Every structure is written in C-alpha cells, then in structure tokens.
Amino acid sequence: MILLNKLVLNSESLNKVLENKTISRENISEIYQNAVNDPTELFSAAQNLREKFKNNTVTFSKKAFFNIVNLCKDTCSYCTYKSEPGEEKLSLMSKQQILELMQLAKKYRCVEALFVTGEQPEQKYQEARDWLKENGFKSTAEYLIHSSEIALELGLFPHTNAGNLSFEEMRELKKTNVSMGIMLENISERLTERGMPHYLAASKRPKARMQVLENSGKLGIPMTTGILVGIGETIEEVIDSILAIRELHEKYGNIQEIILQNFQPKSDTIMKNEPSADEKYFKTIVALSRIIMPEMNMQIPPNLSPKSYQSFLSVGINDWGGISPLTPDFVNPEFAWPEINKVDSDSKNAGFELKCRFPVYPEFVSFISKELRDKMAVIENEEGLVKEEYWR
Numbered sequence: 563m564i565l566l567n568k569l570v571l572n573s574e575s576l577n578k579v580l581e582n583k584t585i586s587r588e589n590i591s592e593i594y595q596n597a598v599n600d601p602t603e604l605f606s607a608a609q610n611l612r613e614k615f616k617n618n619t620v621t622f623s624k625k626a627f628f629n630i631v632n633l634c635k636d637t638c639s640y641c642t643y644k645s646e647p648g649e650e651k652l653s654l655m656s657k658q659q660i661l662e663l664m665q666l667a668k669k670y671r672c673v674e675a676l677f678v679t680g681e682q683p684e685q686k687y688q689e690a691r692d693w694l695k696e697n698g699f700k701s702t703a704e705y706l707i708h709s710s711e712i713a714l715e716l717g718l719f720p721h722t723n724a725g726n727l728s729f730e731e732m733r734e735l736k737k738t739n740v741s742m743g744i745m746l747e748n749i750s751e752r753l754t755e756r757g758m759p760h761y762l763a764a765s766k767r768p769k770a771r772m773q774v775l776e777n778s779g780k781l782g783i784p785m786t787t788g789i790l791v792g793i794g795e796t797i798e799e800v801i802d803s804i805l806a807i808r809e810l811h812e813k814y815g816n817i818q819e820i821i822l823q824n825f826q827p828k829s830d831t832i833m834k835n836e837p838s839a840d841e842k843y844f845k846t847i848v849a850l851s852r853i854i855m856p857e858m859n860m861q862i863p864p865n866l867s868p869k870s871y872q873s874f875l876s877v878g879i880n881d882w883g884g885i886s887p888l889t890p891d892f893v894n895p896e897f898a899w900p901e902i903n904k905v906d907s908d909s910k911n912a913g914f915e916l917k918c919r920f921p922v923y924p925e926f927v928s929f930i931s932k933e934l935r936d937k938m939a940v941i942e943n944e945e946g947l948v949k950e951e952y953w954r
C-alpha cells in the first residue's frame with residue numbers, strides 16, 4: 563500500500579503505476595472498473611503523476627486557425643466542419659486571404675498557424691480542382707506546403723492537420739512544420755461499420771490512420787494525435803486506442819501530445835441527436851490516459867468544457883492546445899475560446915501557472931531542423947513568448 567495525497571491505494575494496479583512500472587491492458591481495465599463508481603483514487607493518482615512530470619504548469623499555443631479548404635471526400639457522422647459546394651460555410655481560401663490572415667495573426671502576436679483541410683477534396687470535387695488551379699497548385703498538399711513557407715517567413719509556426727497525407731507529402735511539410743497532427747479518433751474497426759460514425763469515412767479506418775502515424779515516426783515529425791471521446795465507443799476501445807498510441811510512441815518516440823477531445827453534437831450532422839460526451843466518463847478517460855502514459859503531454863480543448871475546464875487540471879491534463887484570439891474553432895464553431903486572460907486566471911485559481919508554448923513542445927525541438935529552431939529563437943528573444951502582455 564502506498565500513501566498518496568493522504569489516500570491509501572488498495573489497488574495493486576495503481577500501485578504499479580506509482581512505482582513507475584508499465585501497466586498492462588489488464589491492469590488498466592482493473593483500474594477503470596475500480597473507478598467506475600468512485601473515481602477519487604484514480605483522479606488523485608493521475609494528479610500525482612501529472613505534478614511529478616509536469617510540475618504545476620499548464621501550456622497553450624496562441625494560434626490562428628486557417629480553414630484552408632473544408633470540402634472533404636469523407637463524411638464523419640459527427641463533423642460539421644465539412645462543407646458542400648454552395649453552402650454558406652464553404653471555405654476555399656485564396657493565397658491573398660491566407661496572407662491577410664497571417665498578417666493579422668502576427669499583429670495579434672500569434673505563434674502558430676494551424677492549417678486544417680478536409681480529406682483530399684480534389685479527389686471528389688471539381689470546385690476544389692478549380693480552386694487549386696486558380697491559385698496555381700496541383701494538390702491540396704502542395705498548397706499546404708506553400709502556405710507553410712509563407713507562414714514561416716512571417717514568423718508564424720505551422721502545424722498542419724490535413725488528415726491522411728502521404729509519406730512524401732509529410733516529408734515536404736516537415737521542412738516547414740514544427741509539428742503536425744492527425745487524430746487517431748479511435749482504433750476500433752467496429753466504428754467503421756454500417757450505422758457507425760466512420761462508415762462513410764475511408765480515411766478514418768484505423769489501419770490508414772496508424773499508417774500516417776507510423777510514417778510520422780519514420781520521418782521524425784513531432785506529432786499530435788488523440789482520441790475523440792463519446793462517439794459510440796466502448797471503454798475497451800478507448801483503452802486499446804491509447805495503448806496503440808503508446809506502442810507507436812515506444813517505437814518512434816515522436817508523439818508529442820495526446821488530445822482528448824469530447825464529442826459535441828452538431829445540428830447539421832447525422833449524430834445531431836446523440837448526447838455530448840458525459841463529463842465524468844470523459845474525466846475518467848483523461849485520468850486513465852495519464853496513468854497509461856505518465857510522461858505524455860495531455861491536452862483537452864478548454865472551449866469544449868466551458869464551465870469546467872479548470873477541473874481537468876486535477877485529473878491529469880497539462881495543456882489547453884491552441885487558443886485563438888482572432889479566429890473561431892471551425893470544428894466546433896458554437897464553442898468560442900475563452901479569453902487567454904481568463905484561462906490564465908482560471909488556471910491560477912486552480913493552482914497552476916499558464917505558459918505559452920510553440921506548436922512543438924520543448925522536449926521535441928531536437929526533432930526539427932536547425933533552421934526552424936533558429937527561427938523560434940528569434941521570436942523568443944525578440945518578442946518574449948512568456949511575457950504576460952504578449953498573450954493578450
């Protein structure tokens with residue numbers, strides 16, 4: 563038995579965690595089962611590990627969201643980001659629009675340019691092919707490579723989340739992107755079956771997603787991935803998803819953060835009548851993730867838990883992801899980001915210190931080129947990333 567925050571842990575599995583031993587699937591299931599009714603012990607173990615490895619800091623990246631193109635060849639049942647031609651929300655950013663948003667982002671002292679697209683839009687839509695042609699590109703990936711170069715020239719650091727990119731595309735993007743992202747969503751094949759959220763989304767097949775993560779490992783790209791919680795998965799499927807990420811990270815060491823994203827229903831999607839992820843269930847998964855990968859950076863987006871995001875600091879998270887002072891979250895447009903000042907004071911009240919970071923975590927800067935590191939140093943020295951006035 564181990565004394566922890568005045569709590570006596572009776573669970574052998576939890577003790578294993580605290581003794582720094584890698585825990586098995588069986589240990590994790592046991593920990594979960596013990597926590598279903600009363601998660602207090604699990605939460606405090608997660609908090610303990612969080613403090614051990616991340617001290618009392620919580621980080622965020624000040625970003626602008628570039629909704630480059632939201633046409634998408636896939637249809638995930640939960641997604642409102644995707645647009646059809648002719649819809650009001652259709653986004654086909656021109657080079658000029660991208661440049662203007664970048665200049666504005668610099669005025670706001672953003673550090674990150676988050677580039678998001680639908681899945682290979684040019685494969686399905688003539689509109690996307692025309693748009694690429696008008697702007698002088700052969701593929702969306704080529705456009706992303708170009709946009710990343712411009713961002714970097716202006717002193718914004720690109721993080722691209724464009725779904726399933728090829729090895730070659732990622733190799734090119736590595737030159738300019740300090741990190742990249744793709745959500746595993748879930749490792750379950752079952753969620754791709756008829757009636758399930760990924761049925762109409764070939765790119766969400768677990769094998770395809772894992773291949774992208776595998777390629778990012780081979781290329782040495784600091785990678786953001788994560789799980790979408792509350793889309794009809796079972797807890798075993800969540801555990802298997804985190805274990806799949808852990809295994810990949812053990813092989814390549816390139817997973818820089820795990821996003822735990824709670825599903826929120828959207829009125830214009832197939833899943834409009836499904837409930838949002840239950841908060842207690844979501845918290846239990848957050849704590850479990852910290853137990854499974856004690857040293858990993860764990861992120862939840864604060865805008866998706868507007869009333870309670872601070873309380874996630876005591877169940878294991880240490881990052882808020884990208885927060886934008888000027889663009890909406892196009893994936894969850896009904897959830898505005900809290901002001902950075904508010905996140906600062908809320909974090910302080912919960913006993914944590916908020917710090918601004920680049921889209922690559924300090925532990926992963928050795929993965930990126932000297933050229934990118936030098937550019938980061940210029941911003942850090944000239945503008946002072948940690949200065950409080952810089953955040954507002």
Ligand SMILES: O=c1nc2n(C[C@H](O)[C@H](O)[C@H](O)CO)c3cc(O)ccc3cc-2c(=O)[nH]1
Pocket residue numbers: 623625627674676721722723741742743744745786787821861883884885891892893894920921922
């Ligand atoms: O504003 C958002 N940012 C999202 N981000 C970006 C995130 O906010 C930050 O850019 C990263 O933390 C940068 O390190 C994602 C990044 C990924 O790589 C994968 C998925 C997401 C999901 C979102 C999202 O839904 N909304």
Ligand SMILES: C[C@H]1O[C@@H](n2cnc3c(N)ncnc32)[C@H](O)[C@@H]1O
Pocket residue numbers: 640641642723745747789790823824825826827828893894
């Ligand atoms: C960019 C990421 O946003 C997440 N995403 C997509 N739709 C939703 C939703 N309704 N609620 C929460 N997260 C969502 C997916 O995990 C995707 O990979």
Ligand code: MET
Pocket residue numbers: 634641643644678679680681723724725726744745893
């Ligand atoms: C709103 S999702 C944006 C990125 C990509 N289409 C994916 O699903 O991974």
Ligand code: SF4
Pocket residue numbers: 634635636637638641642643644679680681725763765
């Ligand atoms: S989540 Fe990504 S892949 Fe799925 S429909 Fe939306 S844009 Fe397309």
